[in-house]
Amino acid sequence: MEEDSQNEQANLENTSLCKYCKQGINTGSIVCHHCGKDQRLFIGTIQFIISSTALVMVVIAGFQTYLAYTQLQDTKRKEEAADKALVQIGSIQKQMLGILADTKASREKIKDQEKLIQAAIQKISLGLCESACNNDPPTAIIGVQN
Numbered sequence: 248m249e250e251d252s253q254n255e256q257a258n259l260e261n262t263s264l265c266k267y268c269k270q271g272i273n274t275g276s277i278v279c280h281h282c283g284k285d286q287r288l289f290i291g292t293i294q295f296i297i298s299s300t301a302l303v304m305v306v307i308a309g310f311q312t313y314l315a316y317t318q319l320q321d322t323k324r325k326e327e328a329a330d331k332a333l334v335q336i337g338s339i340q341k342q343m344l345g346i347l348a349d350t351k352a353s354r355e356k357i358k359d360q361e362k363l364i365q366a367a368i369q370k371i372s373l374g375l376c377e378s379a380c381n382n383d384p385p386t387a388i389i390g391v392q393n
C-alpha cells in the first residue's frame with residue numbers, strides 16, 4: 248500500500264499537463280502523446296507565427312483573387328461595350344456608304360440634267376441664231392408661236 252502511494256506520488260511528480268490539450272504527459276516530453284503537439288515554447292511560437300502568416304497569406308490571396316475577378320468582370324463589361332460600339336460603327340458605316348452611293352447617283356443625275364440643259368441651251372442658241380439670221384420676229388426667241 249505504501250509502495251503504491253509512493254509510485255503515485257512519483258507519477259504525479261513526473262507528470263505535467265500538455266500546454267494544448269491539458270492532458271497529463273511525462274515531464275520533459277517534447278511531444279504530447281495525446282494531441283501530438285510540441286511542448287517546447289519557441290517551437291510553439293514558431294508554429295503560431297507560421298500558421299498566422301499562412302492565414303494572412305490566404306486572406307491576401309483571397310483578396311487578390313477577388314480583385315482579379317472584379318477586374319475581369321470590368322474588362323468583360325468594357326469588351327461588351329466595345330463590341331456594341333463596333334456594331335454601331337459598322338451600321339453607321341453602312342449608312343454612310345449608302346448615302347455616298349446615293350450622292351454619287353444624284354451627281355450622275357445632275358450631270359445628265361446638265362447635259363440636257365446644255366443641249367437645250369444649244370438648241371435655243373441655234374434657234375436664236377437662225378431667227379437672227381432669218382430676221383424672224385423676236386417672239387420666236389421666247390418660244391411664243393402664232
Ligand SMILES: [Zn+2]
Pocket residue numbers: 265266267268269270279280281282283284
Ligand atoms: Zn496534448
